[in-house]
Each structure stands twice: as structure tokens, then as C-alpha cells.
Amino acid sequence: MANQKNSPIESLSYEEALAELEQIVRSLENGQETLEESIAAFERGQSLVQHCAALLEKAALRIRTLSGEDTLANEETEI
Amino acid sequence: MRMAQPSLFASLRWTVSELTRYLRQLLESDLMLQDVWVQGEISNLSRPSSGHLYFTLKDAGAALRCVIWRTEAHRLRMNLQDGLAVEVHGKVSLYEAGGQYQLYADQIRPVGEGALFQEFLRLKDLLEAEGLFAPERKRPIPSLPHRIGIVTSPSGAALRDMLQTLSRRMPLVEVILAPAPVQGAEAPAALIAALADLNRLAQPDVILLARGGGSIEDLWAFNDENLVRAVAASEAPVITGVGHETDFTLVDFAADLRAPTPTAAAELATPISRADLWAGLASLKSRLGTAMQTAVAARQRQIETLSARLGFVSPERRILSYRQQLDEMERRAVHATSQRLKLEQERLRGLERRLFTLNPLAVLARGYAVVQHTDGRLIRRVAQARPGETLRVRVSDGSFGVEVKPSTEE
Numbered sequence: 427m428a429n430q431k432n433s434p435i436e437s438l439s440y441e442e443a444l445a446e447l448e449q450i451v452r453s454l455e456n457g458q459e460t461l462e463e464s465i466a467a468f469e470r471g472q473s474l475v476q477h478c479a480a481l482l483e484k485a486a487l488r489i490r491t492l493s494g495e496d497t498l499a500n501e502e503t504e505i
Numbered sequence: 506m507r508m509a510q511p512s513l514f515a516s517l518r519w520t521v522s523e524l525t526r527y528l529r530q531l532l533e534s535d536l537m538l539q540d541v542w543v544q545g546e547i548s549n550l551s552r553p554s555s556g557h558l559y560f561t562l563k564d565a566g567a568a569l570r571c572v573i574w575r576t577e578a579h580r581l582r583m584n585l586q587d588g589l590a591v592e593v594h595g596k597v598s599l600y601e602a603g604g605q606y607q608l609y610a611d612q613i614r615p616v617g618e619g620a621l622f623q624e625f626l627r628l629k630d631l632l633e634a635e636g637l638f639a640p641e642r643k644r645p646i647p648s649l650p651h652r653i654g655i656v657t658s659p660s661g662a663a664l665r666d667m668l669q670t671l672s673r674r675m676p677l678v679e680v681i682l683a684p685a686p687v688q689g690a691e692a693p694a695a696l697i698a699a700l701a702d703l704n705r706l707a708q709p710d711v712i713l714l715a716r717g718g719g720s721i722e723d724l725w726a727f728n729d730e731n732l733v734r735a736v737a738a739s740e741a742p743v744i745t746g747v748g749h750e751t752d753f754t755l756v757d758f759a760a761d762l763r764a765p766t767p768t769a770a771a772e773l774a775t776p777i778s779r780a781d782l783w784a785g786l787a788s789l790k791s792r793l794g795t796a797m798q799t800a801v802a803a804r805q806r807q808i809e810t811l812s813a814r815l816g817f818v819s820p821e822r823r824i825l826s827y828r829q830q831l832d833e834m835e836r837r838a839v840h841a842t843s844q845r846l847k848l849e850q851e852r853l854r855g856l857e858r859r860l861f862t863l864n865p866l867a868v869l870a871r872g873y874a875v876v877q878h879t880d881g882r883l884i885r886r887v888a889q890a891r892p893g894e895t896l897r898v899r900v901s902d903g904s905f906g907v908e909v910k911p912s913t914e915e
Contacts, residue, residue, distance in 0.1 A: 440677055440782075441649065447789050454796035461804055468797040475790045482782055485676040487668065491659070492683040492702050 435470075435477045443481070447474040522601070529599035532606060538597040543569060543608060544616060547589045558585065562593055562608065570607035571595070577611045582751070590616040618721055625728055629755055632730070637737045638758040644742040646762055647710045648776045652679045654709030654741060656699040659684035663717040663746070663767035670771035674778040681707040687716040693729035704740045711774050712739060714756060715746040715767035727754035736760055746770025869901040876907075887912060 435443065450471040454464055519527075532538055545562035552558055556575030561568050571593060573581070585591075595610035632638065653671065657664050659682065671678060683699035686692045696714070703712055714736065716724065726732065727747045733755045736743050742761035747754050750765040757763040764770035861867065869875065876884040877897045884890050892911045897904050 441651075444782075444786070444789075447793070451789055451792045451796055454793065454800060457796075457800050457803060459800075461800070464797065464800045468793065471793045475786060475793065478782075478786050481677065482779055482786070485779065487672040487676045487678065487680060489668065489680040489682060492681060492699070492706060 435473050438477065440478060440481045443474045443478050447471055447478065525599065525601045525604060529601060532597050532599055541597065542592050542594050542619065544592045545569065547585055547591060548587050550585055550587050560585065570605050571610050572607055573610045581613055583613060583615065585613065592616055592619050621721060621725065625755070628728065628730055629758065632733055632755065637733065642737065643761045646742055646744065646773065646776065650678055650710035650774060652681060652707060652709045653774055654681045654683060654703040654707055654712040655715070656683045656685055656696060656703065656712060657715045658687045661687065661717050663715045666768045667713060667715060667771040670768050671775060674772065675775035676779060678775065681709055688719065688723050688726055692726035693732045696726065696732050697735045700735050700739055709741050712741045712743045713746065713770045713774055714743055714760065715770050716748065717767060718749045724748050724752055724754055727756045732756060733759045744770045744773050866901065869899065875899040
């Protein structure tokens, strides 16, 4: 979790972003940080919320078909 | 009632009703006749408005009247028609008013299904005895799968239903389709290969093994022993959705979770939907805002408290207090000084008065005069004045000169 702190939000998966968001909210609720830290955490939390919302908003089912012997076809189908 | 002795001369002992009732009781007391499967062909099917069904079951050599009461007729899973070869289950009894024995049927299935069912039961017992269906083998379905494998026919309605359901509920997932025929002789081997390919190439979090509804023959591939074993051995947990609610196949027993339909399987594969994620995100968002507000408010309170305490210990209070003392002292100083001044003035005036009373010139005002030599020496005695000498005489408002005359004795 700690090593995610600095990773760019755009590259986080929904689960990663959600997990970090949950951690931020919990630590803010505990109120152990300095004001500066909590402001930074809050801002990152807001970005995480936006990132998650964007992922949910634009999510479209990705479908791939196993074809032939050992290949995973790259064709992607929109439903 | 006893059995009567056959005798031409015996008097008539039984009424038709008595005999008929006796025969009915005879039939109904035979346990085998009360739970029987009969195979034959349907003919003379009639559906009167009462809702009961009447038909004759016949084969090359005999015919059997059959009745299905309305309540049972509603539950039939197949459409009856003349000429259909079926197996009918029910109890044999006697319709007294018509003098006809008949089969009161409660279940009907196509011919052949019975044999399939026997095979189904045999395999089920076998695999169950091996522990393949044991509850402790069942693995939990991940609540938020990333990748869902689907084994089904690429052209079936089942696939369309599942994709629509997944797309609606949880479009964040990736679907890997392993197409395979779902009926026919080649289906079991193809389904097994598809399962294996999925596990090996895609490592999905969960696999849906599904097929739309059909006859029991259509679904038979899903009772294949090797397919059942492959489902039990799958690395990823398997959810089955084969046929309709009422259809049970052996893969259902081996699966980690059995869904009544393909659509339901897709729903069970996505316990957490996008709507759930939205709700969770909204809740986190509000907690985030609240936590931040709380943190800021707590610090504001801290500042206010400290500020109040700082005010309490501030030197301003002491300064004010000193200032007050100073004012007091100043006031006292001014007061003391003015008192002193008054006193001095009083004293001065006193001295002035005393001075005035001592002023020798004051005597002059009463009419006395001072006589002096011109050089200022006072004349106190006669002897001091010589005749002809000029003296000065001082009176209250000034002085004048006089000449001394020779004295005359009084």
C-alpha cells in the first residue's frame, strides 16, 4: 500500500485506487497526521474518487475469445 | 365380504356396485399398481373444458384408459399429442360408474427419458461416493472478479444473455470466451477442452459454464462423467447455469455454485455490481469530506482554546494592573502635593501677618512718628537731638524734615 502512495493515479486499477482511498479516509478519520499531511491526503483522496468515478463511468465490457490451440485472440468485441 | 362359491343355483349375492367396489379396493390395495410407470403411445387425447385430460395409452397388443386431473395437468412439462410415445406414471384404479379400470396419471415423460434418468442416478451416486460433490470442495466465488471465463456456445442465446447481464452489472470485468458446442456427441470433449484452455491460458477468477434451456437430451452433455470431473478439477471456481430452474445436471452438483439459468450465473459471478461500487464510492467520498472537515474543525478548536489560554496568561493584564497602580500613585502624588502647597500658603500668609504686625511702620499708622538723623540713626533720647539740627520725621505715609528748637521744660 505504501508504495502506491506516489504512483500516478491514472495508472491505478479500480481496486488499487479504492483500496488507497479507503486507507486515506481511515487515516484522516483517525486524525493522526499533521495538517499539511492531511491536506495532501485529502487532495489525493479527491483525485482517487474522481479516478474511480471515471473508471466506473466509462467502463465497457471487454470480451476476448480463445481461438485455436494456444492463443488468446486479441480481438476485442464491444457488446 | 367373503368370496362366494360359484354355483348356478346360488341366489344373486352381489350388486354391480358391490362387485365394482370390491374390484376397486383390490386394485388399490396392490402397492405395485399404486406406483407404476407404463410405456405406450397416446391416442384419443381429449381436453374437455373441465381441464382434466383423458387419453388411451396403447401398444400393439392392448389399451389402457388414462386420466390426468386438472391440477396434475398444469404441472406437465411436455405437450401431449396423439401418437406420442411416452412413459406415464400413476396409480391404477377403477372408475366405478363406467366400470373401467384406468391409470390415474401424475407424471408423463418421453420414452427414453427413464433410461437416461437411471443412468443419471447411477452416475450421480458414483461421483457422489467419490466425494466430487462434497460441500467442502466448493470454493468461494470472488466478489470482485477481474476476469470471467465463459464456456458456452458462441451462437447461443445463453452467451448473449450472460454478456448483457455482465455488461449491465459489472462492465469493469474482462470476459474470456472459450466457445464450444453444448450439445451432441462431440460436446463433452469440446467443453472439457474449453475449460482446460481457459484455466491454462486465461487464468480467470471464475468460469461460467452455461447453456440455454432444452430437452433433457439437449442438456445431456452436461451429465457427461468426464465433464463433471473436469468441472470438479477446474482451477478457477465454476458457476453452472444450464437450462432452466427445474433442470439439474451433474455438472451442477460438481460446480462450486449452481445457477438456475445462464443469466443468473452471470449475476452470481458479479456479486458486487457497478451500482454497488457507485454507492461505495459515494460513501467514501462523503467520509473523505467529513474527515477533512472534522480535522480542520478540530484544529480550529485547538487554536481557539490556545488563544483563550494565551489571553489569560498575557502580560497585558499585568500591564493594565500596573497602569492602574501608576494612576493611583499619580493621583495620590498630586493630592499630596496640593495639600502641601496649601499648607505652605497658609504658613506664608501666617508669616506675612506676623511680619505685618511686627512692622514698625505699622505703629506710625496709629499716629506715632519716628525721628531720625539724616543718616538714619534713631533719636530715642532728647540728648540725641541738638538744637538747630535737621532731623527727619517719619510718619505713616512718608517723611519730612524738622529743625530742632531749644528744649523747653514742661
